Every structure is written in structure tokens, then in C-alpha cells.
Amino acid sequence: MGVKYAEKGAERYVTGKIEPFDQKNEMFCRSVWDPKVADIGEKFYMEETPPKNQPGHRLFEQSLVNGAWHLENYYAAGCAGGRKGLYSWDRTGKYVYPNVPPGLKISVDNEKEVTSLIKKTASFYGASLVGICKLDRRWLYSSAYFLDPKGGKVAENNLPEELTNAIVMAVEMDYGSIMHSPSCIASGAVGLGYSKMAFTSGLLAEYIRGLGYQAIACGNDTACSVPLAIDAGLGEIARNGILITPEFGPRVRLAKVLTDLPLILDRPIEFGVWDFCRICEKCAKHCPSQAIVYGEPSDKINNISNRxxxxxxxxxxxxxxxxxxxxxxxxxxxxxxxxxxxPDGRLHDFVRWGIRTTPGLNRLFLWGDDIMGYGKERKADSFWGQA
Ligand code: SF4
Ligand code: SF4
Structure with missing residues (x-):
């Protein structure tokens, strides 16, 4: 695509009118109500999953997943529509400690200082990356869907008009566990990512409310995270449908806080992902369901879950x-x-720099990645330190 497109943010991928997207058409929701895919939902949500006598799927590995999801499932539920617990849209009550009088508000004379305050606080609460963009309302869900495997519920997405900014946060998932995909050990990293999303964005929203401004924390609910993250300068879209960041690649989960607090916006970035994905099809080759397409990008959709x-x-x-x-x-x-x-490392930094500056060498970088054996699934026992 080229660096000149970066400034456009998510708009650089737009080829036509972006119609409002109903959250109930997102796949996790659809599998609850859409007869076309009801068998998938039935199996995914309703069938019990007994542990297997197979490394990566034993009871103590399944429990790793349950523990990791615990905070998201019971204190946030962003995957089920949000708006409660850590994702509550309102301040939950008065604090006894510290007993700050209500109605106070900071005056924003210097947006730069306030922005740096917010970014520092977000990383203090656990964000690995923080970016800020104007809230492009085309990416808001036209209506919300509260997911329940026994029957979901559609609700209005009546987001206050004054919320014009989005603070987008990425939380890193553990490299060592993701390398065990598709076993439960990698799913543990995913669950932990969701719990950290709720923790980090929920706390940041409460912090902003404490400054006297409106703030709504969201996980996967309320708005599509990827285009907002692109606008906020966190990364680029990739063949695997995920945001790729310069720091952690696709190994992040995204959360956001929507607010009326005046802030300085970040600039979108471009660091060679688009061109690299065009010659690399590793994710497509290793996708067990062949859900990822080969070849050139297109605006042809597969089903109503695409935009x-x-x-x-x-x-x-x-x-x-x-x-x-x-x-x-x-x-x-x-x-x-x-x-x-x-993971971090000088060699990896050098290759990332090469991909950004010399796309003509992309095939060489890809060849090197294969030769070095990166991306191979790790054996479960190596995670537990037994091998
Ligand atoms: S594996 Fe290759 S094609 Fe897939 S997202 Fe990563 S760089 Fe792009
Ligand atoms: S797209 Fe393929 S590789 Fe990615 S999560 Fe789905 S099944 Fe796995």
C-alpha cells in the first residue's frame, strides 16, 4: 500500500459505503440465533468438553483456560455484550476511600499534558500499547447483542453523542503459551488477554470518570476494535483478520474506552504488513479450518459476519x-x-525494520522465517517445565 496511505487510518481499506453492522451478525452471536449455523453454536456453547488424555487437553490444562477467563466471564462479560461489571457504562457508586466529593472536574487547558496523563495511567493499569483516535461512528455496532447460548437479546446501541474520542489499548498475550496453539495452553493466554482487557479498560474508564468526564469501557462489544486500533496508530490489518502491531505482531487483544475527554490524537502507522501478507500465506496454510483466504485481498464477503x-x-x-x-x-x-x-530481540527488530524499509526483500525474510523453524507448535510439557 505504501506509507502515503497510512494517514488515512482504517479509511485506506474502505472501497464502498460502510453500512451499519449489527452485532448480532458477528459469528459468536450468530451461532446462537441463525439457523444456518445453529449446529456450530450448539456444539460450541452447549456440549460438554471432557478432558482428553492428550497433552494440552488434560484437566489441569483445561482449568488453566477457566481460570484465565474468570475475570472476564464473571466481572465484565464483554464477550456477551458488556455494559456490566468492569464494562459498566456508569460509575458504580461512591467510594469510602478516598472520600472525594462528587462533581469535581479537571479543566483541560493543556491537552498534551492530559493525554500523557491518560497514557501513563492506561499503561499503569496494564495496557501494553495505547493509542487515541477520533471515534469514527461507522465502526459502532448499530445495535448491541447480549449473548446467551439459550437465547440472546438485541438492545439499542444508544451511545451518547458527546463521546468523540476512543482510547484504544492492546494487551500483550504471552508468547510462550500462544506457541502451543491450538491446545488449551494457548487458550489460557487468550482468556487471560480478555480478563486483562476488562481489568485495564474498566479501571481507566473509572479513572476518567473521576476526572469529571464521561467514559465507557468496552471489550469486543459496542464497536469494532480493529478499525479503531488502526485509526489510533496501533497497527495494520493483516491476512489473518487480526490487527498486527509493530511490537507484538498479532499477539494482542484490544479494548477501548470511549470518552468526551479532550485528547491529542495519534497518527495511523504503516510498517509493511500489507505488502508482506501479499507474499506470505503462513496463517492460511496453518489454519486447520481453511478459514483464511489465499491470494490477493478483495472486498468480496463470505457471509453476513463480514463487513x-x-x-x-x-x-x-x-x-x-x-x-x-x-x-x-x-x-x-x-x-x-x-x-x-x-519475542523481543535484536534480530527480530532488524527483520521488522527490513520489512518496513525494503519490501523487495520480503521473500527472503519469509524464507528465513521458515528455515529458522519459527511458528512451530510447541509440546505441552515444555510449558510446564518438564521437557
Ligand atoms: S502469517 Fe503471513 S500472511 Fe498471515 S497475517 Fe502473518 S504475515 Fe500476514
Ligand atoms: S482463522 Fe483458522 S487459524 Fe485462525 S483461529 Fe480460526 S481456525 Fe484458527
Whole structure:
């Protein structure tokens, strides 16, 4: 695409009118109400998953997943529509400690200082990356869907008009556990990512309310996170349908806080993902359900879970969730195998720099990634320190 497109943010991928997207058409919700995919939902949500006598799927590994999701499931539920617990839209009550009088508000004379306050606080609460953008309301869900496997509920998405900014946060998922995908060990990292999303954004929203401004914390609910993250300068869209960040590749989860607090906006970035994805198809090759497309990006959608008017590699979410239902836990092969998924290191920094500055060498970088054996699934016992 080229650096000149970066300034456009998510708009750089838009090819037509972005129609309002109803959250109930997102795959996790659809599998609850859409007869076309009801069998997937039945299997995914309703069938019990007994542990297997197989490394990565034993009871003590399944429990790792349950523990990791605990905070999201019981104190936030952003995956089920949000708006409660840590994702509550309102301040929950008066604090006895510290007993601050109500109605106080900071005056924003210097947006730069306030922005740096917010970014520092977000990282203090646990965000690995923080970016800020104008809230482009095209990416808001036209209505919300409160997911319940026994029957979901549609609700109005009546977000106050004054909320014009989005603070987008990425939380890093553990590299060592993601490398075990598609076993429960990797699912533990995913669950922990969701719990950290709720923790970090919920606390940040409460902090902003304490400054006298409105703030709504959201996980996967309320708005599509990826275009907002692109606008906020956190990364680029990739073939695997996930945001790729320069720091952690696709190994992040995204949360956001929507607010009326005046803030300085970040600039969108471009660091070579689009061009690299065009020659690399590792995620597609290693996708167990073949939900990721090969070849050039297109605006052709697979089903109603994709957004029309967007040029990208549209994931077939029906195939993806179908594999999860059979697997008994989620999958992160498209994160594990991605060449942008690397731990810290000078060599990796050098390759990332090369991808950004010399796309003509992308095939060489890809060849190196294969030769070095990156992205291979790790054996379960190596996680527990027994091998
Ligand atoms: S999560 Fe797994 S099944 Fe779904 S698209 Fe990624 S690799 Fe494929
Ligand atoms: S594995 Fe390759 S094609 Fe897939 S998202 Fe990563 S860089 Fe792009």
C-alpha cells in the first residue's frame, strides 16, 4: 500500500459505503440465533468438553483456560455484550476511600499534558500499547447483542453523542503459551488477554470518570476494535483478520474506552504488513479450518459476519468457529505462525525494520522465517517445565 496511505487510518481499506453492522451478525452471536449455523453454536456453547488424555487437553490444562477467563466471564462479560461489571457504562457508586466529593472536574487547558496523563495511567493499569483516535461512528455496532447460548437479546446501541474520542489499548498475550496453539495452553493466554482487557479498560474508564468526564469501557462489544486500533496508530490489518502491531505482531487483544475527554490524537502507522501478507500465506496454510483466504485481498464477503465495502482478506468465521467447536477450545494458529509474532530481540527488530524499509526483500525474510523453524507448535510439557 505504501506509507502515503497510512494517514488515512482504517479509511485506506474502505472501497464502498460502510453500512451499519449489527452485532448480532458477528459469528459468536450468530451461532446462537441463525439457523444456518445453529449446529456450530450448539456444539460450541452447549456440549460438554471432557478432558482428553492428550497433552494440552488434560484437566489441569483445561482449568488453566477457566481460570484465565474468570475475570472476564464473571466481572465484565464483554464477550456477551458488556455494559456490566468492569464494562459498566456508569460509575458504580461512591467510594469510602478516598472520600472525594462528587462533581469535581479537571479543566483541560493543556491537552498534551492530559493525554500523557491518560497514557501513563492506561499503561499503569496494564495496557501494553495505547493509542487515541477520533471515534469514527461507522465502526459502532448499530445495535448491541447480549449473548446467551439459550437465547440472546438485541438492545439499542444508544451511545451518547458527546463521546468523540476512543482510547484504544492492546494487551500483550504471552508468547510462550500462544506457541502451543491450538491446545488449551494457548487458550489460557487468550482468556487471560480478555480478563486483562476488562481489568485495564474498566479501571481507566473509572479513572476518567473521576476526572469529571464521561467514559465507557468496552471489550469486543459496542464497536469494532480493529478499525479503531488502526485509526489510533496501533497497527495494520493483516491476512489473518487480526490487527498486527509493530511490537507484538498479532499477539494482542484490544479494548477501548470511549470518552468526551479532550485528547491529542495519534497518527495511523504503516510498517509493511500489507505488502508482506501479499507474499506470505503462513496463517492460511496453518489454519486447520481453511478459514483464511489465499491470494490477493478483495472486498468480496463470505457471509453476513463480514463487513461490506472493506478491502481485506475476509475470514470465513463460520469455518473458524466450526473448528473451535470441534477442537473443544479456541485456536490461535494464525497468531502462532505469523512471522510478525516474535519475542523481543535484536534480530527480530532488524527483520521488522527490513520489512518496513525494503519490501523487495520480503521473500527472503519469509524464507528465513521458515528455515529458522519459527511458528512451530510447541509440546505441552515444555510449558510446564518438564521437557
Ligand atoms: S483461529 Fe484458527 S481456525 Fe480460526 S482463522 Fe485462525 S487459524 Fe483458522
Ligand atoms: S502469517 Fe503471513 S500472511 Fe498471515 S497475517 Fe502473518 S504475515 Fe500476514
Amino acid at each position: 461490506e465495502g472493506v478491502l481485506t482478506w475476509h475470514i470465513d468465521a463460520e469455518k473458524c468457529l466450526s473448528f473451535w467447536a470441534t477442537n473443544g477450545n479456541d485456536c490461535g494458529n494464525c497468531i502462532r505462525t505469523c512471522p510478525f509474532n516474535k
